[in-house]
Amino acid sequence: MAIPDWLRRLRDRDVSAEDAALWTKCPSCGEMLYRKDLEANLSVCTKCNHHFRMSAYDRINTLVDGDFVEIGMEFLPGDPLGWVDKRSYPEKLEADRLKSNLTEAVVTGFATLDGFPVALGVMDFSFRGGTMGTVVGERITNLLEEARKRKLPCIVFTASGGARMEEGMLALMQMAKTTQAVERFMSDGNLFVTVLTDPTTGGVSASFAFQSDLIVGEARASIGFAGRRVIEQTLRQKLPDNFQTAEFLLEKGHIDMVVTRAELRATLVRLLDYAVDRKRVAPALKAVPEFAL
Amino acid sequence: MNVIVEREKGPLQELEARIAALRERETGDSSDLRDLEEKYRILLADLFGNLTPWERVNMARHPKRPFAGDYVDALDQFDELHGDRHLRDDRALVGGLAKLRGRRVVVLAQQKGRDTKENIRRNFGMVSPEGYRKAKRLMEFASRFGLPIVTFVDTSGADPGIASEEHAQSEAIASCLVALSKVGVPVVATIVGEGGSGGALAIALADRVIMAENAVYSVASPEGCAAILWGDAARAPEAAERLKLTSADLIGFGIVDRAIEEPLGGAHRDAPAFVARVLDAIDQELRVLEPRKSNELRDARYEKFRRIGAWENESRARLATALT
Numbered sequence: 001m002a003i004p005d006w007l008r009r010l011r012d013r014d015v016s017a018e019d020a021a022l023w024t025k026c027p028s029c030g031e032m033l034y035r036k037d038l039e040a041n042l043s044v045c046t047k048c049n050h051h052f053r054m055s056a057y058d059r060i061n062t063l064v065d066g067d068f069v070e071i072g073m074e075f076l077p078g079d080p081l082g083w084v085d086k087r088s089y090p091e092k093l094e095a096d097r098l099k100s101n102l103t104e105a106v107v108t109g110f111a112t113l114d115g116f117p118v119a120l121g122v123m124d125f126s127f128r129g130g131t132m133g134t135v136v137g138e139r140i141t142n143l144l145e146e147a148r149k150r151k152l153p154c155i156v157f158t159a160s161g162g163a164r165m166e167e168g169m170l171a172l173m174q175m176a177k178t179t180q181a182v183e184r185f186m187s188d189g190n191l192f193v194t195v196l197t198d199p200t201t202g203g204v205s206a207s208f209a210f211q212s213d214l215i216v217g218e219a220r221a222s223i224g225f226a227g228r229r230v231i232e233q234t235l236r237q238k239l240p241d242n243f244q245t246a247e248f249l250l251e252k253g254h255i256d257m258v259v260t261r262a263e264l265r266a267t268l269v270r271l272l273d274y275a276v277d278r279k280r281v282a283p284a285l286k287a288v289p290e291f292a293l
Numbered sequence: 294m295n296v297i298v299e300r301e302k303g304p305l306q307e308l309e310a311r312i313a314a315l316r317e318r319e320t321g322d323s324s325d326l327r328d329l330e331e332k333y334r335i336l337l338a339d340l341f342g343n344l345t346p347w348e349r350v351n352m353a354r355h356p357k358r359p360f361a362g363d364y365v366d367a368l369d370q371f372d373e374l375h376g377d378r379h380l381r382d383d384r385a386l387v388g389g390l391a392k393l394r395g396r397r398v399v400v401l402a403q404q405k406g407r408d409t410k411e412n413i414r415r416n417f418g419m420v421s422p423e424g425y426r427k428a429k430r431l432m433e434f435a436s437r438f439g440l441p442i443v444t445f446v447d448t449s450g451a452d453p454g455i456a457s458e459e460h461a462q463s464e465a466i467a468s469c470l471v472a473l474s475k476v477g478v479p480v481v482a483t484i485v486g487e488g489g490s491g492g493a494l495a496i497a498l499a500d501r502v503i504m505a506e507n508a509v510y511s512v513a514s515p516e517g518c519a520a521i522l523w524g525d526a527a528r529a530p531e532a533a534e535r536l537k538l539t540s541a542d543l544i545g546f547g548i549v550d551r552a553i554e555e556p557l558g559g560a561h562r563d564a565p566a567f568v569a570r571v572l573d574a575i576d577q578e579l580r581v582l583e584p585r586k587s588n589e590l591r592d593a594r595y596e597k598f599r600r601i602g603a604w605e606n607e608s609r610a611r612l613a614t615a616l617t
Contacts, residue, residue: 075602080546081537085522134602141599163490163512165522168537169548172512175491176498176598179470184595187475203512205463206451206491211471225462225491226453230517234453244458254461 026050042261051220051261053198055100056107056124059157063120063265064111071146072108072139080134083166092128092166100126104135105160108143110152114269116276117284119147121156125199129161132204136164137174140208144181144192150284153191153276155268158209161227162202175207182211191275193268196223196246196255214271215255217246218264223255297351297559300340308333334557341558344507347530349539350515352507353486354449357561359568361387361402361445361485367568368393371400376427380460383424385416385452386496388431393443394576396583399435401428401496402445405486418487419452422465425495429465429472436476441579444482444496449514451492466495473498474594477587481578483571484508484540484549490517500594501578502548504540505571506555510548511538548601551578 023032028050038045042062043052060068083089097103105127111120121143123130140156147154163171186192194212196205198221205225209215217223224244232239242248246258259267312333315326344352352358365371369392376382384404391400403420406412420428435442451462473480473496482499488510504510513521515529518536537543540552553571560567582590 081535083535085535138602141602165513165518165536168512168535169510169543170546170601172490172494173548173598173601175470175494176474177601179467179498180474180595180598183471183474203491206466206495207470208467210461210464210467223463224458225451225466226458230520231453231455231458233520235455239455243455252459252461254464 024052044261049219049260051198051218053125053159054261055126056102056122056157059122060107060109060111060120062261063113063268065113065115066111068109068111068120070107070109072142073103075135075138075142076103077133077135079166080170081166081168083168089166096127100124102127104139105130105132106136106139108139110146113155113265113272115282116269116272116278117152117281118272119143119150119152119154121154123157123159123197123204125159125161128164130159130199130204131161131164131171132174132178133164133167133171134174136160137171137177140174140178141181144178144185148181148185148188148190151188151190152281152284153193153272154185155193155195156208156212157195157197158200158204159197160200160202160204160209162204172203175203178208179211182208186211186213191272193271195264195268197221199223201225201227210254213275216264216267216271217249217255217258219246219258219260221246223249295351295354295356296348297341297355301558305333305336305340308336337558345530345534346509346536346539347515347533349507350487350509350529350533352559353505353509355559355561356407357564358486359560359564360405360407361447362404363564364445364483364485364568364571365389365391365400365402367565367572368400369395374427374431377423378430379426380423383416383421383427384414385418385420385448386424386428388427390440391443393572393579396441396579398441398443398579399431400443400445401431403448403493403496405447416452418448419450420448420492420495421452421454421457422460422462425451425462425465425469428496429469432469432472432476436478439478441479441481441583442473442476442499443575443579444480444499446482446484446488446493446497446510447486448489448492449487450489450517451495466491469495470498475591477590479579479582479585479590480594481575481582483575484510485571487514489514498594498598500582500590500597501550503551503553503571503574503578504543504549505560505567506540506552507559508540509533509538510540510543511536546601 026045029048031047043054079089106123108121192212193214194209195216197218200223249255250258312329371391373389387402387404405418406415480499481501482497483503485505515533516526518532519528520526543549556563
């Protein structure tokens with residue numbers, strides 16, 4: 001039975017801030033999910049299997065064995081274009097810093113996954129839509145260069161709306177910079193794996209996301225070059241629901257596999273096990289001074 | 294509506310017609326002609342002497358502007374190579390073997406159409422995955438045979454259609470970028486009109502990047518940027534201002550190495566001479582690059598893009614040294 005509007009309004013008003021913090025509504029099936037249950041289930045809806053977007057540090061916590069040694073924190077955003085629209089670019093950065101507890105849209109560092117030492121980069125959509133500006137480009141490049149020095153496999157989780165407008169061409173050039181770092185890293189015989197999470201588009205999709213040895217799509221993630229809205233506006237037609245999903249890309253042959261979040265860690269460990277000699281990479285992390293093994 | 298085309302109408306057109314008429318009358322008073330020509334120069338300077346970024350965007354999109362194909366036509370010789378060996382031949386990206394000032398090169402050019410019919414054939418210069426795959430195969434060919442790669446960039450962006458998504462546009466561009474990172478031959482890219490985002494960069498990861506004075510090169514089209522940030526494509530002129538997409542801006546950032554001055558009023562006012570000047574500039578750059586070994590070229594290319602990352606102090610200092 002449909003709830004009358006007046007009752008719905010009354011009910012919604014009665015949800016206190018405290019309750020709202022405890023409960024999250026699934027945007028896919030509408031189920032109210034107890035936040036602790038949701039977190040315990042890796043931010044996947046317990047009813048419909050909808051994958052919520054994950055923060056970089058939450059993601060890292062679901063993956064690594066113990067310590068995560070972050071690198072690249074010294075690379076912080078500036079304002080190369082002196083960008084101002086409704087707010088200045090530094091104001092937008094500051095707002096996102098407070099909202100996300102991140103200094104930029106990617107977190108990079110070293111860790112072990114089931115004993116495999118890896119260089120790990122995780123992008124976060126909640127900071128400027130995961131867009132790639134100079135700092136994202138710099139941190140990814142730095143991660144690949146540091147991994148290359150130590151002959152470590154590298155795994156990068158992508159989540160990005162594309163290049164960052166407010167850094168203009170300096171942002172676009174990060175595609176060239178990261179590409180060259182990927183190329184050097186892979187030419188040396190190191191394993192590069194990308195995990196494309198929701199959403200992966202534009203400049204990130206058209207550079208390192210699709211340059212790896214193995215490309216894993218997280219279940220139901222939206223992945224593509226042009227944004228859905230751009231295509232719909234250009235063509236003036238509605239796109240099918242499954243267009244640009246990880247499942248669609250798998251069918252078209254663009255990615256190696258689609259994996260649910262629950263299976264992700266175990267899958268990555270298996271992939272590492274196929275391509276990487278555990279004994280050879282084991283001493284590599286000892287070269288990271290902060291890393292306590 | 295192109296603001297430059299609009300501005301060319303009216304008084305300028307009238308003056309042009311009168312000068313042409315006077316020139317036809319061989320018996321006419323030559324001082325009258327000189328007066329008119331002087332007036333014409335003043336009017337040109339008045340109309341086009343100090344272009345805003347948005348006006349330059351319109352200049353870069355001028356329908357009479359020399360297109361990539363006009364540069365290819367001006368080469369010593371050219372043999373087009375077609376297709377991606379999988380699906381089809383993308384006419385928005387022309388590729389082939391050529392001779393430029395006597396030397397053998399591989400040419401890649403993004404080609405727009407001058408009329409509706411040609412634009413449909415060329416997909417308005419928007420390259421599809423098949424075009425990038427053709428480009429990639431020719432880059433690899435060039436590297437194997439030691440031929441320098443010369444590219445002409447003129448696209449509003451990579452094709453954003455359904456078929457392009459189905460054929461993995463991202464992967465096609467990403468692979469072109471990898472191929473250009475790998476090649477052990479000189480790469481010179483020239484932005485002749487519009488350098489639209491990743492679709493342009495895919496053939497512009499180069500040792501030297503040249504730009505026509507009134508060309509633009511940007512992270513997104515001004516319309517796209519305005520739509521993304523402000524939900525209003527009509528604010529494109531404002532976006533053009535903020536994006537820092539002119540040749541002067543990009544030389545300042547160390548992203549573009551050299552700009553080629555255009556005739557007052559735009560390259561189309563003296564297209565053959567301008568095209569020749571651009572080819573001369575490419576020739577000069579190639580002469581500098583050609584003696585270098587493959588590894589030197591690759592390492593220098595790595596460093597060139599490696600330092601673009603203005604995370605404040607360190608890179609600013611590096612940029613400053615690079616520019617002196």
